[in-house]
Amino acid sequence: MSAVPNHAGSWSTLPTPLSDETLEQLSLMGFDTMTPVQAGAIPLFLKNKDVVVEAVTGSGKTLAFVIPIIEKLLGREDPLKNHEIGAMIITPTRELAQQIYTVFDSFIQNHSRSEQLKLGLYIGGTTTLQQDMVQFNKTKPRILIGTPGRLEEMLMKSNKLINTKELEVLVMDEADRLLDMGFSQQLNHIIAQLPKQRRTGLFSATMTDAISNLVKAGLRNPVRVVVKVEDLENKGNTQRTPASLEIDYIVCDPEQKWTQVIRLLEHELQQLEGARKFIVYVATCACVDYFFKLLKKQASLSGYDIHSLHGQMETKRRSATYTSFTQLPPAVPAILLCTDVASRGLDIPDVDYVIQVDPPQDPKAFAHRCGRAARAGRKGKATVLLVRGREEAYVEFLKLRKIPISRANYLLPNGVTKDNSFIPDNDDETEKDVTSLQVVDPSVDQLIHDFRQVVKTDRDMYDRGIKAFVSWARAYSKHEASYIFRIKDLDLGRVATGYGLLKLPKMPELKNAKQVTFEEVDMDWNAYSYTDKNKELKRKRELEEAALKPKKPTPDTRRPKKTTAWSNKIEAKDRKADRRLKKDRKKDYLKRKQDSQQDTMDDNDDDLDDNDWDDLAKEERLAKKVRKGKISRQDFDAMMNDDDLDL
Incomplete structure (x- = not known):
């Protein structure tokens, strides 16, 4: 671990002197002396060391890599040419990329050798990949600043438009957040496209295990720079x-x-x-x-x-x-x-x-x-x-x-x-568990009333309020310090009151809550309208459509099941019995036919077949008469028995 000076000196005290134009710009910006993180990181970068910098927010980390990059590119023996780039800075958000671009630009815009320090900002969102590639081909930047997604696309999908062979410095700013936001795969793809003989810097306010893994993968014998703030009340902390x-x-x-x-x-x-x-x-x-x-x-x-x-x-x-x-x-x-x-x-x-x-x-x-x-x-x-x-x-x-x-x-x-x-x-x-006293503050009711009056002016505000409250409840329930922030211990009704809601939404958190203290506002909800004319027309149309739709029957108004007459049930039973009788008689006929084929000649079989088919047809005719009620079942059985005796 590198020892960082407790009291940072002036820029002139750096072991490797800075260029006159850089010193002049620092003076114009009002930075007469270095911060501890700058005094620790800049000399290491200039001496071709990889660095891992951990320092509190607002400690001046941006200049700690902007200045070394400018000095290294200006110090090259062979200037960059064609589509070669000399440095790349990766950030987790577009806003941070734009901020770093602005800092670089303040050093470069009036520089005598600005051609060797051209900037390219690639953050997506406002431009397509094709537009960024056209812009790169036109301006030929030497320093790329951007977010992981777009920089990965520039390197992987641009048909080798960008030449990384001469890249000297890679910087990952807010490295812990780059990993927290799920950019590890993009970072690995970017690093794989860069030369191994480069300087790499990781800058962050906090160090995590994920950063340690990234250090092992992307840095060669890095020097760690840690800048701490002493607690003046508790010496040594x-x-x-x-x-x-x-x-x-x-x-x-x-x-x-x-x-x-x-x-x-x-x-x-x-x-x-x-x-x-x-x-x-x-x-x-x-x-x-x-x-x-x-x-x-x-x-x-x-x-x-x-x-x-x-x-x-x-x-x-x-x-x-x-x-x-x-x-x-x-x-x-x-x-x-x-x-x-x-x-x-x-x-x-x-x-x-x-x-x-x-x-x-x-x-x-x-x-x-x-x-x-x-x-x-x-x-x-x-x-x-x-x-x-x-x-x-x-x-x-x-x-x-x-x-x-x-x-x-x-x-x-x-x-x-x-x-x-x-x-x-x-x-x-x-x-024992009471740590704060409740403050009776009558003016809170006035603010809630003011909030609700604003919400009443436009139904869109009511929709926004419900959405805000529901999203807050879900975020609160997923708090990492869940043993402190427990939604079951919170009166969600009082939270909703503070939001100025007119009534509570239907949500599981409220259904399962121990206590809900909330007073719903009494108002005509059908007359509550949107100020946006299109939204209001849509709302009215939906109300009219809902009014025309037949209402679903309730258990009290539901029509009783239609009952079937007893006589119809008897008829159905008789038809089922007829089908069963017909099936059984056909089965007997086929069995008789099979038996007769073994004992009679072929010519007699033909006569028997004809007689049997006639009998079967006669049986079918009689069965139909039974179904139609023209003859009784007793008559049917008597006729069939007579036929069997004749046979």
Whole structure:
């Protein structure tokens, strides 16, 4: 393990001097000194070493590979030509790829030797593979930046359009997430197309067993660089978050969560030195869509520029949202409501505050979410909201994971706070599990009323709310820390109330719940309409079609089974007996015929055959008369017996 200096020096102290143009650009960007991760990784890269870098989020990992790549390509004796590439950077998300592209571009756009440093961004979504291949053939980039899927297609399906023989550096950024997202097969295919004599760098905030396996497969004698943050309160301990980041938690009841979120935003907006850029994390994409529309309607948040971002958005819209939020001036108050798509790797500038409405399903994502604030030495805050009761065990869980966190007071109106912590008396068994006191907050009802009023304006909002609640419940039930986040211990009715739902959906989690506290809104559901004319026409058409359909009979109105007359049953029984009699007589006839053939001459057999067939025909005629009621069964038997005597 390489020893990383505790205090990083200036760029001029690097063993291998950087080019003048690189140093000039670093100065323009305001980076006068190196961070510890840069001081540890850059010299190793420049000395042709493979590196595995583990450092807290926001520690400057991107420059730790951007600068060595630029310097190595500029230092080549033979410039790259034709379709040769010199470096490749693989990232898990499109947004991170775009961010890295922007960092590279800031060094290259005015460079005197920019021809040797041309960039190519390949992330899919906005372009087809064919379009990317045409663009590659036209621009002939030397540095490829992209996501695993598209880069694999470029290498495997382009008929060797890309020449990788001269590739010098491969970088996998956020390597643990690349593997978590299921890209291991694509990574193996990409690595198989690259020369073995190359430098490889793995960069991540956390190291996992899967990364260790990747290290064995893709790196040659790597040097591991680990940058840790010392816990100032507990000397000798380390933590996984930047020292400039302050993390706390608020304990409340399920229906009080969004009241606390809005009060945090209001409080910071009113402070002269309050936070201006917020990221608010929720559990699912449906929750982002629903609460984005609700927050936009809150008069107290009108001073904020509100954006939404999640993985199910169209690529163009996602890119536009990301660009719009990142390019806002630092002084403009803004909120980005998002899922974990914006929790890793993205260097969104000037983020002051991170609020987690729902703790992440993957506990590892907690530190990454918080790390969107306090980047590159800036101060920042992060708050997570926990439901009173079992969820409070999450605090100890985080401390075990070396994430320092403190308790914050419950926020009341007008900037008043209330300490709702409670220390139970060890002698009182009834209070043993109580850790927080319930806060009676009448203004919560007002917010829920406001939410419901917004939902009532458009039936589409009701649909979105139901979808958000159901998706949240499913995500909560699949939480990795399931011994802390148990859906059976949660009053889902109170959660639904906090969502501003008008009535509860039908779902298994509610059916099996121990307790459901919810008051349904009384309203005319047939008159509840969509503001979208097409949706409303479709709804009305479906209502009309349903009204025309015959109603399914209920057990009380179902028509009784049609009974069969007793006389018909007797007739059916007689017909069955006739068929049986006919079958038995034919069997007797065939047996008699077989016996007679052994005792008589052939000519007599012919006469007998004719007589027997006549008898059989006569028998059939008499049987028909019996069926029609023209003769009785006794007459039938008498006639047949007379014939047998004559015979």
